[in-house]
Amino acid sequence: MELTNTVVPEFLTGGGEMGALIRSHDWASTPLGHYETWPQSLKTCVRIILTSSQPMFVWWGPELINLYNDPYRSILGGKHPQGLGVPAAEVWKEIWDAVAPRARVCMEENIGTYDEALLLIMERNGYPEETYYTFSYSPIPGDYGGTNGIICANTDDTLRITGERQLRTLRDLGKSMADTSSDMIVFDHTINIFKQNPHDFPFACIYQLNTETGTASQVGSTHENVLPGRIKLDSAVADYWKLPEAIYFNKTLVISNLIDGFGDLPSGAWARSPDHALVIPIHAGQSKVSALLIVGLNPHRQLDEKYNSFFQLIADQLGSSLSNVYAYEDARKRADSLVEIDRAKTAFFNNISHEFRTPLTLMLGPLEELLGGDKSAFSTKQWADLETMQRNANRLLKLVNTLLDFSRIEAKKAQAQFFPVDLANVTIDLAGSFRSAIEHAGMQLEVDCQPFQDTVYIDRDMWEKIVLNLLSNAFKYTLKGTISVSLREDDGKAVLRVRDTGIGIPAEELPHMFERFHRVRQSGGRSYEGTGIGLSLVKELVLLHEGSIGVESEPGQGSTFIVSIPLGTDHLPAGQVSMQEDNDYFSLLPETFAQEAAHQVETAAVQHEILVDGDKPLVLIVDDNADMRDYLQRLLQPYYIVDTAANGKLALERISRQLPELVISDVMMPEMDGVSLLHHLKGDAQTSAIPVILLSARAGEDARIAGYDVGADDYLVKPFSAKELLARVRVQIRITRLHRHAVEILQQSAQELEQKVDERTAELLRKNNELEQFAYIASHDLQEPLRKIRTFSELLQKSMPGNGTQANHYFEKIQSSAARMTNLIKDVLDYSRLSDPDARFVDTDLQAVLKNTLTDFELLIEQKGAMVQGLGLPVVRGIPLQLQQLFTNLIGNSLKFCEKDPLIQISAVDVNEVPEVLAGDQRYIKLVFQDNGIGFEQQFSDRIFTIFQRLNEKKAYAGTGIGLALCKKIVENHHGMILAEGELGKGARFTVYLPK
Structure with missing residues (x-):
């Protein structure tokens, strides 16, 4: 036998896939002939393109036979490999009208061509495609002269051109x-x-x-x-x-x-x-x-x-x-609305100035006369009430004046009148009005105001409000230490510093301190009361003096407010400056601020244990306003033992010593507010049963609902009547005592029940069948009282005279709730039995299971005119009782939620593709339960299998919310999976995967 070895010419060695294709191609059937006969110039060019990393081709001979390298394959696309050895005019017939002239110039005139990013509509992949190429045609000389071919290098610019565009x-x-x-x-x-x-x-x-x-x-x-x-x-x-x-x-x-x-x-x-x-x-x-x-x-x-x-x-x-x-x-619309609201608000405050001040005058005048008269004409309680009324009327007047100051500033009607004053002495007098309250609170007041060489021009009334508001703020948030006031001349300005050793201000709050109505969250202090406009008003008044205000503070170390106003008159409007001192100026404002500060001082309460007798309940009042505490205490004292606390924190200390039967708490307080106190009480098992009545100034139904939402037992909006408060306190205490009595009865019953459970547990352990026995006992013990409730409520209802009464309505509610509870107990017991370890898997005919289910629903199917389709269901390895329950729940669910002409389709197929969680060697059967009911939103497809989960109103569709949870547990017991798909108004689809 003769062996022959084919020797590959050197110019065809390598070249990747195209090198192999060129070597194996039948060139003898083409005008080029066998590659051994090719001219040397062609061989050289083929060698060049096969070793190049750039897309290149050679067109050879009069027919321009096409040869190309590996990188050029991507340009050919679907034309590869059929384009090898074929004339170029056939390969690129769709663009030949653009290419032919360039090839002709190259072949006939021996002139190379160059095109950059030329648009060519190529059909390489079955459709005309937008492409852009940069390429050059270079003539190839023949071995015996003339031009015998073209060599071309290509660059694909398509992505660059389209991307830039x-x-x-x-x-x-x-x-x-x-x-x-x-x-x-x-x-x-x-x-x-x-x-x-x-x-x-x-x-x-x-x-x-x-x-x-x-x-x-x-x-x-x-x-x-x-x-x-x-x-x-x-x-x-x-x-x-x-x-x-x-x-x-x-x-x-x-x-x-x-x-x-x-x-x-x-x-x-x-x-x-x-x-x-x-x-x-x-x-x-x-x-x-x-x-x-x-x-x-x-x-x-x-x-x-x-x-x-x-x-x-x-x-x-x-x-x-x-x-x-x-x-x-x-x-823009919001801005326009805010401007309009702001304009209306300003007009409102201006217009009601007279309406506010008139009734306040009529309150304060008579009160002043009464308090200036014979004290012996009043009882101690009456005199205290008069003083409380005067204090709070003055406080209301101060608030009204502050709001009106704002309205005048916003309306550009607040014009300062600047008079020459001895600023040091004026400031010393203003600071001195707080000395008594500060020292009575156990703190020190330091005043250091240096006289000025030049006369200072200020609006006396505005300066009073600046100094008094800053001192009032410092006193409110300083519980110990020192409050200092200093006044210095510095670089042509009067600089006032009010410093305290109080609770300080968090860094994130500092930029907002002079914003209107801003209040530092969770701040401590003597009281939470206030409008949040004092510092904002101070800033506006300082700006009217062409001055500036700032604050320096550190939590726990205190705060310093710094006011700076220019000296002289050059910065002031000439028409608002008087060169004569205002000797007639008189103001009661310092006395008003001082009285309010003095009343904030919390006298040290003598810690004592409150003695409560069995018939007189203990009520704890929690409020940061001393007048409110005193008023509530006097109101409740004749009927209850009353204890008080100034905030939630102090209230918890009092409660830790002795539990009250009721807590009445304000919402807004320092240290710990009423809501936080409520959460502490309801979150502690020892105090969770104590009823809490919240008091708040927030009016309206939303505020009341919010009060109940946070867990309050009752909610009162200020102002409230004494009769209403007493009635609500009486009701809450009565409920508390009834609850206490009921708890005692329940505890006794619980002890008896515990004894029964112990006895039954021993029996269950002996029989080693704990789950089934528990289900039986629970079924009896839970359903027996329910039957009695239904029976006796029906008897009571029949014995009630008349129909349609409120009592009848309540009895019907009791009976329907008891019926639903019976169904719920049954479903819960079914759910618990699904964990039976002794349940055995046997061959189960699903077609027979479906037949049994339809028999059970025969009457309902007939009533609804339903059609249930399901043939060819297979035999699976499973627990018959559980599979019967699965079919019953899914078909019953479809019947319940199909309101008109229900159509339920059940199908089964062997599947190879299953959800990823089931992936493995196990084969599965896919059961599909499809209906035309009301459906559900797909976003609830996971939640729908949660126990007690309901997506529809109870009134519209009865049920316990356990049925689909039962289905999920049954399928998981069978090592399968259940999925839900739905669309509102278009039905539901439940897919069950069971091992084959």
Whole structure:
């Protein structure tokens, strides 16, 4: 036998896949002949391309036979490998009109050509494709002269050209849109940008949606009359373009076969019209769709992920611009509304100035006369009441004056009148008004005010309010240590410093200290009372002096408020400056502030144990306002033993010594507020049963509901009547005592029950059948009292005279609740029995299981006119009783939630693909239970199997919320899985995977 060895020529060695293809190709059947006969120049060029990493080809001979290397395969696409050894005119027939002239110049004139990023519409993958290539044709000399071929190197610029084009569109789309205040400007700008890119936007239209009229109105288009200017969303045109679907499902949709279905459409930069379009939902900063963008797609590009992402970026950019416009418009409207509200508020405060002051004058005048008269004419209680009334009337007057000061400042009607004063002495006198209260509180007041060389001009009334508000604030939040007031001349300014050693201010709160109505959260202090406008008013008054105010503070170390006002008169309006001192100035304001401060001093209470007799309950009053504590104490003292505390923290200390039967607590307090106190009491087993009545100044139904939501037993809004408070206290204490009596009875019953359980547990252990015995005992013990409740309530109802009474209504509620409880107990017991370790798996015919289930539901199926379809169900290895329960619950569930002509379909198939959690060697059967009922939202598909979970109102559909949880546990007992799918109004689908 003769062996032959084929020797591969050196020029064909290597070259990867193309080297192998060239070596194995039947060249003898081509004009080139066998490769051994090729001219040397051709061999050299083939060697060059096979060893190159750049896409290259050689066209040889008059026919331009095609040879190419591995990198060039990506350019050929679907033409590889059929394009090897074929004339170039056949390989590239779709672009030959562009390529042939260049090849002719090269072959006939021996001149090379060069093209950069030339557009060529190639058909390489079954469709005409937009491509861009940079390439050069170089003539190849023959061995005997002349030009015998072409060698070409290629660079694919397609991604660069299309990417730059799209990036330019996105960049231009975002230009000049930040400050746009009109959506029509956004639409016009967007359409103009689309017109500049006709390659990617052969045509485009933007529609704005009006959900009220159910229409889409065209607000921009690259071409006139492409689509209708107005489309009804329930019309055939809307259906063709899938507008309702895009809006409802909120997703981008592709419209195909445009040429057949819609005729010629604008083609943009191309010679042919697009056959596909996108309908893209636009969101303007909200979940619902506000506009739609319809774009004709480039007919020479497939809608791949990159191309689709480009359009999604366009939609996002458009949505973001619209969102900015709508946000700007909303902000403008809000600003206009706030200006109008502010104007109305200012006018309101100005107009009611007289209405506030008149009744206050009529209260304070008589009170002053009474308190200035014969004290012996009043009892001690009456005199204390008069003093309380005067204090709080003065406090109300102070608040009214502060609010009116604000209204005048906002209305630009507050004009300061500046007089020359001895600022040091004035400030010393103002600080001295607080000395008694500060020293009575066990603290020190330090005053260091240096005289000024130059005269200082101030508005005396405003300066009083500045100093007194700062001192009042320092006193309120300082419980020990020192409050100091200093006044110095510094660089042509009078600098006032009010420093304290109080609780300090957190760093994050410092920037907000002079904002109106701002109050530091969870701050301590003598009281939580206040409007939150004192410091804000101080700032406004300082600004009227052309001055500045700041604060330095550290938590636990105290705070320093620094006020600085310029000296002299150059900075002041000339018309508001007087050169003569105001010798007639008189003010009661320091006395008012001092009295309020003195009343805040909490005298050291003598710690004593409250002695409570059995018939007189102990009531604890918690309020940071001493007058309110005194008033409530006097009100309740005749009927109850009363203890008091100034805040929640002190209240807990009192409760730890002796438990009250009732707590009455204010909501807003320092240290610990009423809500926190409530949570502490209800969260502790020893105090959880103590009823709590919350008192709050927040009025309205929402505030009352909020009070109950936090766990309060009752809620009263200030001001309240004494009779109402006494009645509510009486009711809560009565309930508490009844509850206590009931607990004692229950504890006794619990002891008896515990004894029974111990006896039964011993019996269960002996029988080693704990679960079944427990189910039996629980069934008897729980259902027996329920039967008695139903029986005796029915007897009582029958014995009640008349029908339709309130009592009848209550009895019906009791009976329906007892019936539901009976069903609930049954389902719970069924659920507990599913863990029976002795349950055995046997071959179970699911078709027979279905037959038994339909027999059980025969009457209900007939009543509802239901149709249940299910044939060819297999035999599985399972627990018959549990599988019967599975079918019963799923079919019963479908019957219950199918309101009209129920159709229930049960099918079974062997499956290879299963959910990932079941993946393995085990084969599964898939059971599907499909109905046409009310369905459910898919977001609840996991929660639906949770025990006691209900997605529908109890009144509309009876049930216990255990049925589907039973199904899940049964399927898991069988080492399978159950899934739920649903859509509102379109039925539910339950899929069960069981091992085969």
